[in-house]
Amino acid sequence: MIRNITLISGNELRRLFKSPLAWIILAITQFLVAVFFYIPLIMYLQPNSVASGLTDAVVSTMFGFAAYIILMISPLLTMRLIAEERQLGTIKLLFSSPISITELVLGKFFGITIFYALMIMMITLMPASLLFGTSLDLGQILSSIIGLYLLTITIASIGLFFSSLTKSPVIAAINTYAILFLLLIIKISSTNASTTVAGIFSYLSLDNHYNNFLSGIFNTTDIFYYLIFTSFFISLCIWKLDIERVNK
Amino acid sequence: MKEKKLLVSVNNISRSYGKIPAIENITFDIHRGEVLGLLGPNGAGKSTAMQIISGVISANSGSVNICGSDIQDFPKLAKKNIGFLSEQLPLYNDLTIDEYLFYTAKLRGIKKIDIEKKVNFCKKRCGLEDFGSRLIQNLSKGFRQRVGVAQAIVHTPPIIILDEPTSGLDPQQILEIRSLMQELRKDHSIILSTHILSEVEAMCDRVLIINKGNIVLDRRLKELLTNEDSLESIFMQLTKK
Structure with a gap:
């Protein structure tokens, strides 16, 4: 089981890094996040700055923006996961090999999340560089990292599922964007609703839980929110591929 | 003729796409050492039958047994014994031949110590020895086809299924x-x-002609060709509209 999962995710990573896409995305993310690291840092350094603390003012702001950037680029990475296998015909190779669909989907999922882990590690190097000159609230940073990672794997699982629905990576990306956008704006749509509905809506929204992590509140509810979301979409993906073999 | 070991037994399989039936109640066996030619006009259900036998899609009814394991109940055991080459070549263009064959060998569950030996052996068989580091996307059609066959035989399975090789x-x-x-x-x-x-005629021991989802002929080639008719006229007769 584990052997097959590592095999699939290993191949996924290898093919990812063989294409220029992965490198370009890593570079662009790093650059954009760097901008959103630099701007709050400069603002903090202004003599008339009213910010409360460096971690809050700079690091949390950066992680907040990083989430939006990952949200925007992630569908481009996840779109090809299964749709491309289908397009190339390699899905028949996978289906006729002695590996289960669960192993295939988990392999794909871990492959892409390892890539995200790398991306987040690189992002984290920037606030880590501040440690040379000052002290930071490491707890809050750790909580932000965990929060960002949980958010990314959730986004990845949504992308993975939509990639399993179609043969065309572009359609998979568009669908993923649509659902991510919905999960993002669902909070805004709740402003005029009754308190109960507003509560549900803002509870469902992706970034509400993330904000807790950013402010250093490490809450199991938030962790479970992301984990449940992720496992829900992974299960849907396995289910979809399983059904496809019976009814195409 | 002495009894040979039964490798594949296909039992009454049917499959439809939506409401359109692709194959209906197909039954046949394959014994060790046999080369079975599957013939039929386009859209007769050849590819569907092959995909069901190799476990890519599953039948709506009926069963497929491969080397003693049912492909639905014990897919992992059954699939270890198959090498499948689909009509659309299952190749990753961004890998080299070596990377690709090592990956497919591992996918088929070959032990780590045997992999290199097996990959080298199948490369030799398919005439790919000197091309291991070539990127698949730069290969000609003929070479791509060879790589396709190579991935189907890399784990030396008892049964090889080739769809229009x-x-x-x-x-x-x-x-x-x-x-x-x-x-x-x-x-x-x-x-x-x-x-x-x-x-x-050049390669097969046995001929199976499928027309409109049904088997219309299942004979040994030797018996078939003792008659006056050529394979072509038999084929034309059986697949007449």
Whole structure:
């Protein structure tokens, strides 16, 4: 089981890094996040700055923006996961090999999340560089990292599922964007609703839980929110591929 | 004739796409060392049958048993014994031949210590020894086809299923694939689908003609050709509209 999962995710990573896409995305993310690291840092350094603390003012702001950037680029990475296998015909190779669909989907999922882990590690190097000159609230940073990672794997699982629905990576990306956008704006749509509905809506929204992590509140509810979301979409993906073999 | 070991037994399989039936109640067996030619007009259900036997899709009813394991109940055990080459070549363009064959070998569950040996052996068989570091996307059609066959035999499965292995090749390449298959039949059973009747006459022991989802002929080639009729006229008769 584990052997097959590592095999699939290993191949996924290898093919990812063989294409220029992965490198370009890593570079662009790093650059954009760097901008959103630099701007709050400069603002903090202004003599008339009213910010409360460096971690809050700079690091949390950066992680907040990083989430939006990952949200925007992630569908481009996840779109090809299964749709491309289908397009190339390699899905028949996978289906006729002695590996289960669960192993295939988990392999794909871990492959892409390892890539995200790398991306987040690189992002984290920037606030880590501040440690040379000052002290930071490491707890809050750790909580932000965990929060960002949980958010990314959730986004990845949504992308993975939509990639399993179609043969065309572009359609998979568009669908993923649509659902991510919905999960993002669902909070805004709740402003005029009754308190109960507003509560549900803002509870469902992706970034509400993330904000807790950013402010250093490490809450199991938030962790479970992301984990449940992720496992829900992974299960849907396995289910979809399983059904496809019976009814195409 | 002495009894040979039963490798594949296909039992009453049916499959439809939506409401359109693709194959209906197909039953046949394959024994060790047999080369079975699957013939039929386009859209007769050849590819569907092959995909069901190799576990890519599942049948709506009926069962497929491979080397003693049912493909639905014990897919992992059953699939270890198959090498499948689909009509659309299952290749990753961004990998080299070596990377690709190592990956497919691992996918088929070969132990780490055997992998290099097996990959080298199948590269030699398919004439790919000197091309291991070539990128698949730069290969010609004939070479791509060879890599496709190589991934199907890398784990030396008892059963090889090839869906139109010679389509789109030039005569020289067709001869190469044919001689490769002559080599393979020594230790594998082969199921082969094709449109080219002479290919069947050259390579197969047994012919299975499928028309509109049903088996219309299942005979040994030797028996079939003792009659006056040629394979072509038999084929034309049986698949008449």
